Amino acid sequence: xxxxxxxxxxxxxxxxxxxxxxxxxxxxxxxxxxxxxxxxxxxxxxxxxxxxxxxxxxxxxxxxxxxxxxxxxxxxxxxxxxxxxxxxxxxxxxxxxxxxxxxxxxxxxxxxxxxxxxxxxxxxxxxxxxxxxxxxxxxxxxxxxxxxxxxxxxxxxxxxxxxxxxxxxxxxxxxxxxxxxxxxxxxxxxxxxxxxxxxxxxxxxxxxxxxxxxxxxxxxxxxxxxxxx
Numbered sequence: 001x002x003x004x005x006x007x008x009x010x011x012x013x014x015x016x017x018x019x020x021x022x023x024x025x026x027x028x029x030x031x032x033x034x035x036x037x038x039x040x041x042x043x044x045x046x047x048x049x050x051x052x053x054x055x056x057x058x059x060x061x062x063x064x065x066x067x068x069x070x071x072x073x074x075x076x077x078x079x080x081x082x083x084x085x086x087x088x089x090x091x092x093x094x095x096x097x098x099x100x101x102x103x104x105x106x107x108x109x110x111x112x113x114x115x116x117x118x119x120x121x122x123x124x125x126x127x128x129x130x131x132x133x134x135x136x137x138x139x140x141x142x143x144x145x146x147x148x149x150x151x152x153x154x155x156x157x158x159x160x161x162x163x164x165x166x167x168x169x170x171x172x173x174x175x176x177x178x179x180x181x182x183x184x185x186x187x188x189x190x191x192x193x194x195x196x197x198x199x200x201x202x203x204x205x206x207x208x209x210x211x212x213x214x215x216x217x218x219x220x221x222x223x224x225x226x227x228x229x
Contacts, residue, residue: 001179002066005187009059012158012192013044019055020047044194056158056195061188063154065180069101071146072176075168081160087151090138095128100147101176120147161188162199169225170201171215182228189229200225 009015017040047055068076077084100120107113123143130140156164161184167173168181189196202209203218204225215221 001068001176001183002064003180003183003187004064006062006064006153008061008188008191012059013040013194015059016055016158016192016195017044019058020044020052023052023055041194045197048195048198053159053162056162057160059158059192059195060155061158061161063184063187064151065154066151067099067101067149068152068180069147069176070144070150072101072174072180073150073152074146075174075177076152076154076180079156079160079164081156081163083155085153089141089144089148089150093131093137093140094124094144094148095131097124098127098144099149100145101149102147103175120145158192158195162196165196165199166202169199170203170210171217171221172210172213186229200228 021043073086077086102113102116106116123145127140127143130143131137165181165185168177169185171178173181185196185199189199198205201221203214204222208214208218
């Protein structure tokens with residue numbers, strides 16, 4: 001899994017603070033940017049603690065993601081308040097060899113992993129055979145597994161990122177998208193430390209939202225995300 005922050009709104013906390021201040025002030029647009037850093041940080045801490053999160057929608061972050069499985073990307077694109085551009089299996093053929101994700105739970109069992117890798121090789125062989133027989137890639141792709149890797153560009157605004165982290169950094173989330181979410185958080189937190197100070201699963205800033213399904217390690221989770229970056 002490779003994740004890169006491609007671009008983001010410059011000075012995101014400055015932009016968010018200006019947008020929030022506009023809601024409570026009759027200052028000119030120019031004046032909204034004139035507060036000192038200390039004043040701005042105090043103001044941001046106040047509005048985020050009050051849950052005034054709509055102002056975070058004025059900043060966005062774009063990520064390049066490579067090496068996640070289709071199983072993971074199918075979960076990712078369920079977050080609808082985001083923009084996605086994903087590598088097409090219709091136009092991009094995998095005639096050389098499609099790469100695939102091997103879950104740790106399979107890799108740890110030598111015999112099962114051997115059969116898993118063998119099956120992937122068989123699928124690839126039949127895929128290439130179909131291409132060589134004139135079957136278009138858009139039809140040959142029907143046999144490619146969820147394990148096949150993909151590349152995707154993802155853009156989310158600050159508010160949606162917080163929501164994404166809340167759901168996908170949770171230990172009850174599927175392991176691959178958990179790793180993805182944590183790596184994304186590591187990239188954005190240094191750029192906007194106040195906005196993302198409490199980013200992470202729901203239990204970081206409050207009670208565990210999972211109820212009876214809780215992992216039961218709330219203190220451990222809070223410690224992990226406190227020192228994530």
